[in-house]
Amino acid sequence: xxxxxxxxxxxxxxxxxxxxxxxxxxxxxxxxxxxxxxxxxxxxxxxxxxxxxxxxxxxxxxxxxxxxxxxxxxxxxxxxxxxxxxxxxxxxxxxxxxxxxxxxxxxxxxxxxxxxxxxxxxxxxxxxxxxxxxxxxxxxxxxxxxxxxxxxxxxxxxxxxxxxxxxxxxxxxxxxxxxxxxxxxxxxxxxxxxxxxxxxxxxxxxxxxxxxxxxxxxxxxxxxxxxxx
Numbered sequence: 001x002x003x004x005x006x007x008x009x010x011x012x013x014x015x016x017x018x019x020x021x022x023x024x025x026x027x028x029x030x031x032x033x034x035x036x037x038x039x040x041x042x043x044x045x046x047x048x049x050x051x052x053x054x055x056x057x058x059x060x061x062x063x064x065x066x067x068x069x070x071x072x073x074x075x076x077x078x079x080x081x082x083x084x085x086x087x088x089x090x091x092x093x094x095x096x097x098x099x100x101x102x103x104x105x106x107x108x109x110x111x112x113x114x115x116x117x118x119x120x121x122x123x124x125x126x127x128x129x130x131x132x133x134x135x136x137x138x139x140x141x142x143x144x145x146x147x148x149x150x151x152x153x154x155x156x157x158x159x160x161x162x163x164x165x166x167x168x169x170x171x172x173x174x175x176x177x178x179x180x181x182x183x184x185x186x187x188x189x190x191x192x193x194x195x196x197x198x199x200x201x202x203x204x205x206x207x208x209x210x211x212x213x214x215x216x217x218x219x220x221x222x223x224x225x226x227x228x229x
Contacts, residue, residue: 006027006028007094007095007096007097008023008095008096008097009023009024009030009035009096009097009099010022010023010088010092010096010097010098010099011023011024011032011035011098011099011100011101011108012056012081012084012085012088012098012099012100012101012111013035013100013101013103013108014059014060014062014063014077014081014101014103015063016063016065017038017060018040018057018060018061019038019039019040019041019056019057019060020041020056020057020059020060020081021038021039021040021041021043021046021056022035022036022037022038022039023035023037023039024036024037025037032099032101032108041053041056041057046092047091048088048091049091052084052087052088052091055084055087056084056088059077059080059081059084062077062080063077068103074103074104075104077103078102078103078104081100081101081103082100082102082118085098085100085111086111086116088111089111089112089113089116090113090116090163090218091218092113092220093113093218093220093221094113094129094130094132094220094221095220096113097110097122098110098111098113099111100118110122110124112124112129112161113130113220114129114130114160114161114163115130115158115161130159130160130161130162131145131147131148131149131150131153131160131162131221132147132220132221132222133147133148133221133222133224134146134147134162134213134217134221134222134223134224135147135223135224135225135226136206136209136210136213136223136224136225136226137152137225137226137227137228137229138175138176138179138202138206138227138228138229139152139179139228139229140179140180140183140229141180142176143155143176144172144173144175144176144179144209145160145172147160154173155168155169155172155173156169162213162216162217163216163217163218164213164216164217165216168209168212168213168216171209171212172209175202175205175206175209178202178205179202179228182195182198182199182202182228185198186198199228202228203227203228206225206227206228207225210223210224210225
């Protein structure tokens with residue numbers, strides 16, 4: 001469904017179909033009215049987890065055929081749809097542009113795959129919106145992560161929206177601190193054998209941390225390990 005590498009556009013909207021997902025034949029900057037083709041939530045191209053497939057289908061079918069007659073019911077439906085659209089955007093990552101139709105306010109907003117917030121414009125975060133190609137590197141007195149447009153940044157930087165677990169964030173900080181300690185100790189000792197042994201251990205830990213980031217960072221992101229400098 002991709003067009004020359006550009007992200008595909010997807011609208012989440014409950015309007016009588018078993019699937020609330022719609023795509024547009026308009027490749028660039030489609031309007032809400034352009035999303036006319038309904039696709040199944042179980043479409044292999046989307047690879048949506050089974051629990052989310054069931055949740056989206058259930059939400060879509062919970063909308064009354066004639067619409068809502070009570071405001072509380074409508075508000076509840078909109079809130080549940082938003083939560084599902086956020087989960088979908090996170091799952092699909094940067095390869096898809098997800099929009100959510102808010103039936104209560106009759107408006108569609110872009111759902112950010114990184115921070116999960118809803119925005120009026122696609123460029124709300126700037127370009128790039130969040131780091132896509134992450135470099136893990138141990139360098140004296142610098143954060144352990146790098147990316148074009150972000151330079152070096154902390155593993156729990158909210159603007160990066162990596163969503164890493166607390167244990168992985170803590171281990172990255174500890175590894176970075178140990179790199180600093182290693183450099184300081186070498187400057188005092190100037191012993192090459194000890195330096196080499198410590199660096200080998202730091203390299204093993206850095207490679208393992210990079211592999212964990214691959215598992216946690218989600219689809220659409222690449223991770224490269226560049227060692228200890």
